[in-house]
Amino acid sequence: MSKKEKIIKVASKYFSEVGYDKASLDDVAKEVGVSKAAIYYHFKDKFALYEAVLCSRFGELAKIIDKIDESKPIEALREYIESFGKFLVDKPCFSAIFARELADGAMNMPQSCSKQMSLNLQKLSKILQNGEAENIFAKENAFMVQMMIVTPLINYRTTKKLREVVMANLRDVKNIDVDLEDIIPNLASKIIKALKC
Amino acid sequence: MSKKEKIIKVASKYFSEVGYDKASLDDVAKEVGVSKAAIYYHFKDKFALYEAVLCSRFGELAKIIDKIDESKPIEALREYIESFGKFLVDKPCFSAIFARELADGAMNMPQSCSKQMSLNLQKLSKILQNGEAENIFAKENAFMVQMMIVTPLINYRTTKKLREVVMANLRDVKNIDVDLEDIIPNLASKIIKALKC
DNA sequence: CCTTACTTACTTACTCGTCAGTAAGTTTAT
DNA sequence: ATAAACTTACTGACGAGTAAGTAAGTAAGG
Known part of the structure; x- marks a missing residue:
């Protein structure tokens, strides 16, 4: 792994654990084993490093979501939810970063990331529209459905x-502290049930 | 309104808009029209001020939730969701602060607040258990249901x-940007439908 | 094949601004 | 008079960002 990749990796850990503001580049540099100026050699400023972290993650997610076959609405919706859930399980740093970004009003989300989020929403919207055409789902606000899927999952990790x-x-x-993996199919079933006509 | 109350009010605006770290007490003081040291006369430190903001809000919320009659599970659940939603509409600063707190892992949430959150969850848990006893609801993880209610609503505001x-x-x-007020009954209906046997 | 010019990938050692927090003095109400 | 409710003017620390220097590698010319 190159120094640059290592910086991104360590930075994503810090951004995830303590948030953008509290994440100190001195700490990141120390953990990577380089000087702080080395970070500034690779990245214009702190925000550019944050962008690099964010974009790599959102890019991966968008690729996964894009592959979903939207022809069968119910199966597609379940896959949409479970793919997103699996992504959170696989990339433990992503939940907190995403959750903070939403809480922050996505104020400093780079364009490229919000574009990829838009594409995800477009996929969900198509799934819902197909379901509507087949009289499986009622007419829905896609953004709200997106929120019903995304926010419980990302915040589940952060609230351990x-x-x-x-x-x-x-x-x-009792029985409150269940693994995220077990929450995902449960949420998927509930959302499908809620949306079915 | 006393100076102390005014400080809390202005601080809650700043905490809500820019988050705990970026909220500068110099700015708060300037807007209130006092010196920064006046804040330190009333509050031990920045965190104590944050606690005061948080506790006053969580206290009000807990009072509202506590009044709900839990005997009729479906009506009670709808009231639980709509009361919470109404609270967010009435207290526009609360959404962002709560959302950030959850995204942060509730790391610096004072005990008194987490206690009041626990009481809210206890109420929800009772509603669900009553529903279960009457064969209206299946057995559910109360925390997950809580997340399904709270996280979409608090993040709806923050993601305008x-x-x-x-x-x-x-x-x-189309039609994505609906008012929070209209989202609330919609979410309530969906969650009730998802939980019904 | 070896020297010169240049680039890449850093380091050291700093500056500068911001901001939490404080000490000591001052006004205001009772 | 004296306690409460402040203000002024400061300190100290932290952290983003930078200027200047350097070791190691690469390419080009003779």
């Missing part, structure tokens, strides 16, 4: 500690 | 600009 605190507070509420 | 960007990218995907 919160679940522990809540479980400590409430002894009678 | 993202929706505009997406709509500019995709001309054929």
